[in-house]
Amino acid sequence: MNAAKEALKGDSNTIIQEWVQLYAESMFAWAHYKTADKALAEDLVQDSFLAALQSFDKFKQESSPKTWLFSILNHKIIDHFRKEFRNPVQNEAESGLSFFFNSDGEWYKDRRPQEWPAADTQLLDNPDFRKILEHCMHLLPGSWLAAVSLKYLEQKDGKEICKDLQITPSNFWQILHRAKLQLRACLENNWFKK
Amino acid sequence: MKMLKSVLHILLLSCSKATGLIEKELYFRLSPIDKIRLFMHAGICGFCHRYRKHSRLLDRLMIELHHTHQHAQEPAEQDVTALKQRIIDSLEKK
Ligand SMILES: [Zn+2]
Numbered sequence: 001m002n003a004a005k006e007a008l009k010g011d012s013n014t015i016i017q018e019w020v021q022l023y024a025e026s027m028f029a030w031a032h033y034k035t036a037d038k039a040l041a042e043d044l045v046q047d048s049f050l051a052a053l054q055s056f057d058k059f060k061q062e063s064s065p066k067t068w069l070f071s072i073l074n075h076k077i078i079d080h081f082r083k084e085f086r087n088p089v090q091n092e093a094e095s096g097l098s099f100f101f102n103s104d105g106e107w108y109k110d111r112r113p114q115e116w117p118a119a120d121t122q123l124l125d126n127p128d129f130r131k132i133l134e135h136c137m138h139l140l141p142g143s144w145l146a147a148v149s150l151k152y153l154e155q156k157d158g159k160e161i162c163k164d165l166q167i168t169p170s171n172f173w174q175i176l177h178r179a180k181l182q183l184r185a186c187l188e189n190n191w192f193k194k
Numbered sequence: 195m196k197m198l199k200s201v202l203h204i205l206l207l208s209c210s211k212a213t214g215l216i217e218k219e220l221y222f223r224l225s226p227i228d229k230i231r232l233f234m235h236a237g238i239c240g241f242c243h244r245y246r247k248h249s250r251l252l253d254r255l256m257i258e259l260h261h262t263h264q265h266a267q268e269p270a271e272q273d274v275t276a277l278k279q280r281i282i283d284s285l286e287k288k
Binding site: 113 | 207208209210211213214217218220221222241242244245247248249251252254255256258259273274277278280281282284285286288
């Protein structure tokens with residue numbers, strides 16, 4: 001590597017370190033909001049800055065650094081979700097349809113949905129309830145959490161999400177189906193059945 | 195009885211299939227046949243009727259939760275300081 005290039009590389013590293021000071025916090029908040037996973041969010045932000053250093057010469061001065069960094073981060077987040085979907089669902093016996101339904105597809109008696117008293121969105125005003133809801137969301141396996149996150153956080157329609165994730169629609173809503181069954185049961189057991 | 199059951203499942207869906215369609219309809223268009231079958235199933239099956247109500251409430255809860263998150267949840271100062279340092283260290287190794 002010649003001296004001029006070396007100097008430029010040093011410069012870009014300095015600039016990116018400044019950007020870390022300026023934008024790491026909001027990038028972390030964004031990634032955390034998207035993934036609901038602190039450690040993962042930290043890794044994604046770190047990866048984004050490393051990627052930014054590597055492709056620094058692609059950064060065009062006319063777009064703001066923040067916009068550019070967030071577009072890298074968003075790619076990292078989607079990549080992560082994609083990977084989650086490629087991992088096969090483990091432990092079908094404990095979390096799949098057969099956990100809730102018998103071989104005829106009927107609800108097992110003790111897993112039937114119960115009446116939920118006072119169930120409306122005002123529940124979120126109660127910090128205890130929020131804690132339980134977040135706890136239940138974190139119990140979902142990665143790919144399920146990814147499906148739920150994309151649906152609720154991106155507010156995209158089904159076709160768009162499937163395109164992003166490169167999976168078929170039927171695969172996608174089957175994942176959501178299992179996620180919702182589990183989430184619903186978790187809330188019922190931990191909150192409504194008190 | 196077994197015979198009747200399987201005929202009912204074809205006409206009216208099993209609970210397992212019905213709950214699947216309840217999720218599917220939140221994203222994708224159901225075929226007219228599936229729409230009718232789901233309508234009939236939810237009409238006679240109290241559990242799936244309940245499931246549908248809960249499922250929709252969960253949707254609204256999750257949306258609300260994440261809207262409020264966005265405003266309320268700033269990461270703790272200390273956490274981000276540590277993260278910044280970690281990133282800068284990794285940049286310096288490059
Ligand atoms: Zn049913």
